Amino acid sequence: MYVLGIETSCDETGVAIFHSEQGLISHCLHSQIAIHAEYGGVVPELASRDHIRKLIPLIKSTLKDSTLTSQDINGIAYTSGPGLIGALLVGAATARSLAWTWQVPAIAVHHMEGHLLAPMLEENPPPYPFVALLVSGGHTLLVEVSAIGCYKILGESLDDAAGEAFDKTAKMLSLGYPGGPYLSKLAEKGTPNRFKFPRPMTDRPGLDFSFSGLKTFTKNTLFSTPQSDQDKADIALAFQQAVADTLTIKCKRALEQTQLTRLVIAGGVSANTQIRASLKAMTDKKNAKLFFPRLEFCTDNGAMIAYAGCQRLLTGHQEPLVIEGRPRWPINELNAP
Ligand code: KG4
Ligand code: ZN
Numbered sequence: 001m002y003v004l005g006i007e008t009s010c011d012e013t014g015v016a017i018f019h020s021e022q023g024l025i026s027h028c029l030h031s032q033i034a035i036h037a038e039y040g041g042v043v044p045e046l047a048s049r050d051h052i053r054k055l056i057p058l059i060k061s062t063l064k065d066s067t068l069t070s071q072d073i074n075g076i077a078y079t080s081g082p083g084l085i086g087a088l089l090v091g092a093a094t095a096r097s098l099a100w101t102w103q104v105p106a107i108a109v110h111h112m113e114g115h116l117l118a119p120m121l122e123e124n125p126p127p128y129p130f131v132a133l134l135v136s137g138g139h140t141l142l143v144e145v146s147a148i149g150c151y152k153i154l155g156e157s158l159d160d161a162a163g164e165a166f167d168k169t170a171k172m173l174s175l176g177y178p179g180g181p182y183l184s185k186l187a188e189k190g191t192p193n194r195f196k197f198p199r200p201m202t203d204r205p206g207l208d209f210s211f212s213g214l215k216t217f218t219k220n221t222l223f224s225t226p227q228s229d230q231d232k233a234d235i236a237l238a239f240q241q242a243v244a245d246t247l248t249i250k251c252k253r254a255l256e257q258t259q260l261t262r263l264v265i266a267g268g269v270s271a272n273t274q275i276r277a278s279l280k281a282m283t284d285k286k287n288a289k290l291f292f293p294r295l296e297f298c299t300d301n302g303a304m305i306a307y308a309g310c311q312r313l314l315t316g317h318q319e320p321l322v323i324e325g326r327p328r329w330p331i332n333e334l335n336a337p
Contacts (some may be wrong), residue, residue: 001074002097003313004059005306008051008091009083009111010137011035011042015055015062016300017073018310020227024121026065027303029296030054032259035281037177039166048086057093062302070102080108081326082138085270088325096323104321107309109182112331113137115266117148117311118293119154121303126262131254133247135281136267137163137178141331142254145264148311149336154206154254162243165211169218169239173232175226183236184272190237191230197242202249209250209256212244243269244278252282261288271298 002025007014016027032050036042063070078095081088092108099106116132119125131154134141140157160168163180170179175186197217200210218239225231251263263283269275270292283290297303315337 001099001310001314002068002072003075003077003306003310004073005109005302005309006055006059006078006091006095007114007300007305007306008055008087008113009079010087010300012300013051013054013058014305015058016302016306017062017066017068018154018306020302020310020314024303024306025068026062027301028058028062029301030064031060031323033178040171040177042084043072044084044086046126047084047325048090051087051090051195052294055090059098066196073102073104075099075104075309075313076106077109077313078106079111079114080194080324081111081329083325083327085112085327088327089323092323092325096321100285100321105313105318107313107317108219108324109305109308110329110331110334112136112141113149113334114308116145116264117149117308118266118297119264119291119303121297122291122293123309124291126264126289128262129266130262131251131258131260132264132266133251133270134267135162135247135265135269137161139166139267140211142207142255143251143331144258144260147336149334151331151334153332154257155209155250156208157211159210159212160215162211162247163166163267165215165243166269168215169236172219181270184240184274185238186233187237187274189230189233191234192237195235195238196223197221197238197244199242202246207250207254209246211243214239215316229233240274244272244275247275248278251279252286255286255288260280261286262291263288264291266293266298269300287317314333
């Protein structure tokens with residue numbers, strides 16, 4: 001079964017074709033970074049308009065790369081939420097209209113389920129069950145995954161998502177957008193242990209997160225320090241180290257609580273080298289195994305949506321013919337296919 005996947009939930013237009021037996025066939029991505037950079041963050045209306053401009057040409061080039069034609073496609077998967085409503089509706093309207101024209105089923109995919117399943121696109125995919133840490137611009141979730149669609153939320157952020165904290169801290173340091181990659185680049189030049197930032201909510205039991213206090217701590221440190229380039233790099237490193245330690249402490253706790261020995265990390269922030277290294281050291285020590293997607297599939301992409309949609313379409317899943325976006329959509333509302 002060939003499934004065309006469409007991702008338009010935020011600021012990347014992603015398209016891919018996944019085959020149920022052969023795996024990923026082709027994928028294309030258009031990033032809107034250049035459009036939003038001058039505003040320092042995503043402008044929702046500009047995002048929707050750009051998806052409209054880029055989606056159809058991207059579908060055409062993904063088909064061309066695959067050497068398939070529209071007649072080979074057996075189903076269309078699209079991100080229906082969570083995300084920006086205008087951006088979601090572009091993907092939903094395009095996917096449903098194409099599916100109607102091509103006489104194939106379309107399926108609404110949960111964006112975070114896409115992220116969670118992204119490591120399944122790799123050579124050694126994680127067997128179920130596992131614990132998943134999903135860290136993106138909008139979400140920080142610890143999930144116990146017993147099978148596709150069987151998700152128990154173990155913990156989540158009570159305020160800012162990890163990626164949001166990276167982006168806001170980067171802004172304070174006058175870095176570019178999106179902040180995560182810029183901040184981590186600057187942190188490479190930082191002096192280890194010059195500042196010690198708090199590890200929020202690690203001194204009490206539970207698996208929830210809170211990053212807004214850490215952001216304020218960073219702000220206060222920044223305004224009580226001279227702010228040379230080196231000072232900024234030292235602060236960036238202290239912030240990143242605090243996030244990495246906090247995520248690692250909570251993941252260790254989640255593995256112990258569930259008695260599971262496999263940890264998956266996914267979502268944009270999982271591209272962070274220091275966070276990956278810290279989680280790898282923890283899982284190695286515990287004889288547990290860490291899984292993550294290749295770098296380009298950590299951030300938003302069409303491949304993860306095509307994969308997730310394909311798994312559900314294979315079971316014969318059918319949906320009403322409605323064009324709908326769900327800006328908010330808790331992942332534990334999903335069911336097994
Ligand atoms: O998953 P994603 O592409 O989009 C959402 O679903 O939100 O995640 C984007 C987030 C942004 O906040 C971005 O700054 C962050 O992932 N990010 C990083 C890195 N690369 C992307 N954060 C820290 N370090 C990175 N290397
Ligand atoms: Zn995402």
